[in-house]
Amino acid sequence: MNVIEVANLGKKYGKRWSLRNASFSIAEGRVAAIVGPNGAGKTTLLKIIVGLAEPSEGSAIVLGGIKAGSDDALSRIAFVAQDAPLYRYLKVSDTITLTKNLNRSFDVIVTNKRLEKLGIGLDQRVGKLSGGQQSQLALALALGRHPSLLILDEPLARLDPLARREFMSVVMGEVANEGLSVVLSSHVVAELERVADYLVMVNAGHIQAASDIDALVQSHCLATGPADEAETISRSFSVVASSVTGRQARLLVQTSDLGLLGRNWECTSVTLEEIILAYLENPDDEPLAFDSLGATNSTTVPL
């Protein structure tokens, strides 16, 4: 079952397209990361999926066939928005009661235990909590709903490294114990490799890639070889980025068979962050068919 399936999805605000021709799917049980620079369309995409925005074109289906934003979808998807907006004037206990009453089912005991573990007192005002604690509270409330799909918009943005680790360990614990599917958007790319197993790259309002992370990393390498052969390589493979220093060229290549590069070329593995940054620097590229791992022509950017 796919927890998210979008086809030709687009969203227009006024005359400007915030998102266009977005098509991808995320299978159940995945931890998917949606990455992209600020203003790329990540939040718009997530807002459509959680029903806070209506698509201008295309369709968004969640949880194996439910229309995004429908009553059924709302009851099974938990969303933690950017900066975890909660009612600052309420006490934590009131916020829990509020959430309980806004949902068909809510696990107060588990939520309270989680907050107790985090040292968040029920009598504290939400506005008095630190940014990290507010994010943790928002996450605890979301998890208390026992959702089938958890969607987090920039959950790590205002957390310090320790709080990030704590936050993600709670999420990953839930994934391991409950089989929860998670979609999180972030531009903190370095954190993602550790937690996500699926990646959706959004850039300038369109999807650049949607792929399993392991397959994505394995299908890319940093090829180093003679500069005079670089053009031949570029014609045969999808070169995401390139740089030439004297007689040596360095190419970030995407291919299903790295052995085909030839003897003169040495292929070294690259990190997810390097791949993502290389793609995001080239926003005008057509979407790449990572799922099929087929070679796709791409303009190159300097490494």
Added chain:
Amino acid sequence: MTTSTLERQERNTEKQRPLWQSMLKVTWIQHRVSLIVMVGIFGLVGALMIVTGTSVHGDYAKYLSDKCSNFGNSPFNRNECSALGTQILQSQNILTVIDIVMHVIPMVIAMFIGAPLVAREFESGTYQFAWTQGTPRSSWIAMKLLFLGVIVVVLAIPLGLIASWWAQPANAIGFVSHWQAGQFGATAMTFPVICLTGLIAGVLIGSFLKKVVSAIATTGLVVGGFVLGIFAYLDNAIFSIHTSATTWYPSDGNIGVANRYNQAGFGPKGTWGGWLVDIWYQGANGVHFGTAQGIKIMNRLFTDYANKTQVEPPKAELAWLASHHYSFWISYQPANQFWITQSVEVAVVLAIGFILFRVTMKVIGKFD
């Protein structure tokens, strides 16, 4: 998945309560401070009206026990009556303040409860929390408006009753009338629906503007204009529907004065306790004269019969009119139409409120 969603939901989760109960709790948690302040304001205004009104009612009771209630002639036909009448007459100043307060309260409700209701959600971003929970946003706003609306109406009804009770002595004597715009919009029927519609208008404006301060300011202007519109136009428009008409004699007073003294003993019998709506002169064959010509006729009449208008009925005036083939007419709402006209105003204001409610639902449902 390792555990099905259904199995997980059964753990540690209580039996689901009906939506209305849950939303009642939500509304209380989120708006209890505003509601407590509102109850306080209503309570304070009500208490002040009861305290000041008790004194006026004491004077009026004495006025009645002293048999000053003879409307055959002037109510101030004896010295003691004159003194009591003056005291009650002076209470009109407080009544004016009460009428103003009763017209400001719907604005206050709209500005401080209605306008921030959704605007604050947008401004703080909490709509992203509230509208992604298991309760659809249409139910969220409908239930909130329902509960807040019921509370506003429940509080406004007694306040409207107290305001009417306060004005009753001055109305009975004929200093003022419950048909006057100030009082007409402050009864236990009209006041609650004006408050309710103001509340909905505030929510709608807040939904459009999405900023608390600008929503409050705009709501103040819009709802203030709405209340003023009811006061200045709607009341009169409703009074002019399905009026009764009768011939009478012209006086040198304007129509407002005629209304105020339109009690038993003054004016034609059918109009007692009613509300005069229009006056006009009619010529031969039922020709209806306009205002300018009516004034000319009246000036000629009073020039010929100056100082004779206190005679009741003024036979000389009527004879003059008859000899010139004129007649003087008044149209009015009879006393027994009061609650019907109240109901019409309630229906009109409620219809406006309902339209605003539907638009609010649409705006919130479509927001992205």
